[in-house]
Amino acid sequence: MTPTAVPNSTRIRPRGRFAPSPTGPLHFGSLVAAVGSYLSAKAQGGEWLVRMEDLDPPREMKGAADDILRTLEAYGFEWDGAVMYQSQRRDAYEAALDVLHHQGAIYGCSCTRREIADSSVQGIEGPIYPGTCRSGVSPGRSVRALRVRTDGVSCEFQDRIQGAQRSQLDSEIGDFVVKRADGFYAYQLAVVVDDAEQRITEIVRGADLLASTARQIHLQRLLGASTPAYSHLPAVLTAPGIKLSKQTGAAALSRRDPVSELHRALVFLGQQPPVDLASLSLNEFWPESIARWSEASVPRCAGMIATKESPIP
Ligand code: GLU
Numbered sequence: 001m002t003p004t005a006v007p008n009s010t011r012i013r014p015r016g017r018f019a020p021s022p023t024g025p026l027h028f029g030s031l032v033a034a035v036g037s038y039l040s041a042k043a044q045g046g047e048w049l050v051r052m053e054d055l056d057p058p059r060e061m062k063g064a065a066d067d068i069l070r071t072l073e074a075y076g077f078e079w080d081g082a083v084m085y086q087s088q089r090r091d092a093y094e095a096a097l098d099v100l101h102h103q104g105a106i107y108g109c110s111c112t113r114r115e116i117a118d119s120s121v122q123g124i125e126g127p128i129y130p131g132t133c134r135s136g137v138s139p140g141r142s143v144r145a146l147r148v149r150t151d152g153v154s155c156e157f158q159d160r161i162q163g164a165q166r167s168q169l170d171s172e173i174g175d176f177v178v179k180r181a182d183g184f185y186a187y188q189l190a191v192v193v194d195d196a197e198q199r200i201t202e203i204v205r206g207a208d209l210l211a212s213t214a215r216q217i218h219l220q221r222l223l224g225a226s227t228p229a230y231s232h233l234p235a236v237l238t239a240p241g242i243k244l245s246k247q248t249g250a251a252a253l254s255r256r257d258p259v260s261e262l263h264r265a266l267v268f269l270g271q272q273p274p275v276d277l278a279s280l281s282l283n284e285f286w287p288e289s290i291a292r293w294s295e296a297s298v299p300r301c302a303g304m305i306a307t308k309e310s311p312i313p
Contacts, residue, residue: 012201013045013201014040014041014201015046015049015080015200015201015202016038016041016049016200016202017049017050017195018034018038018079019052019191020050020053021060022053022060022061022064022065023056023059023061023246024250024252025064025067025071026067026072026252026253027245027252028236028244028251028253028261029206029235029236029245029250031075031265032206032236032265033205033206033233035262035265035269036231037203038077039289039290040293041202041204042286042290042293043291046201047081048077049080049081050069050083050084051084051194051198052069052083052085052086052087053086053187053191054087055089055184055185055187057184065085069083070255071255074255074258075255075258076282076285086185086194089193093190093193096189096193096223097178097189099223100178103222104149105148105149106146106147106149106178107133107146107147107149108137108143109129109137109147109175110133110141110143110144123172123173123174124173125173127174128171128172129174129176133147144181145181146177146178147175147178148176148218150169150174151175152170153169154167154168154169155167155169155217155218157213157214157230159210159230159231160231160295161207161232161233161295161298161300162300165210165213167213169214172214173211173215176188176215187212188216188219192219192223192225193223195225196223201228201229202229202230202231203230204231204232205231205232205233206234207232207233207235207302208302213232233298234301234302234304236268236303236305236306237303237304238250241303243303258282259277263277263285264306268306269297269298269299270297270298270299271289271293
């Protein structure tokens with residue numbers, strides 16, 4: 001019997017994504033994540049999708065989603081397929097919660113923020129939920145949020161940039177929220193459901209999300225979704241430990257001179273682009289940058305301060 005050749009169609013084409021939250025216009029920090037994810041996918045002949053993470057209306061800014069897309073266009077990014085909007089994905093999130101519920105992986109929680117703060121120890125991202133409602137809410141109390149159990153869960157993964165990672169979810173994070181008390185779905189749940197739905201094979205994003213990855217892998221396992229490859233890029237900082245964000249005064253990206261901002265992003269990502277790359281047209285800049293992309297050159301640190309000219313490691 002002759003061995004069956006693997007048809008081309010079964011070979012998985014790399015697929016990356018950029019998933020901005022429309023809390024304000026794009027800034028240099030989000031540009032770095034967009035550039036890193038785009039170049040990684042395109043350098044492998046893969047696809048790149050855009051997903052608008054508009055699942056937290058209290059934090060969103062009116063018009064920001066469209067503004068972000070216009071800026072991406074002005075910078076010459078070309079995304080594959082239609083933009084996915086998390087605000088339209090409630091049914092998928094509810095279906096995932098059903099799956100988790102049937103496994104006994106989640107439970108209702110009646111605790112208020114204050115009650116949790118008063119009775120918990122601090123983890124790496126705020127208080128570790130003390131497990132008060134794990135075996136049911138107290139009589140007379142009603143369910144506010146849904147949490148996923150983390151007892152005994154540890155998670156190891158290899159980040160392509162940041163190296164080997166290990167996280168003990170119960171002692172570092174605790175049972176975390178998948179549906180919030182205000183009725184909105186938690187980022188951790190939505191990102192896992194949508195990365196699975198969009199068949200994302202690699203996640204390239206800022207290292208401020210490195211600590212979220214173990215939670216996401218835990219949910220992927222519970223939901224039977226495959227785990228993509230992870231590359232966490234250094235986050236753009238304004239001062240040691242302070243991420244560039246709307247809250248820390250990040251300026252909106254100007255659409256006037258996209259190539260020089262893109263060049264700056266390449267410098268930040270350790271690509272050592274030649275100076276004359278900054279004087280190319282957008283049409284010339286992208287193929288050149290795709291051909292030159294080297295993930296191995298990205299600095300292996302969680303964050304760097306960006307100056308106008310170059311980053312300070
Ligand atoms: N929406 C998140 C943000 O803007 C990014 C989520 C992700 O890349 O997983 O920070």
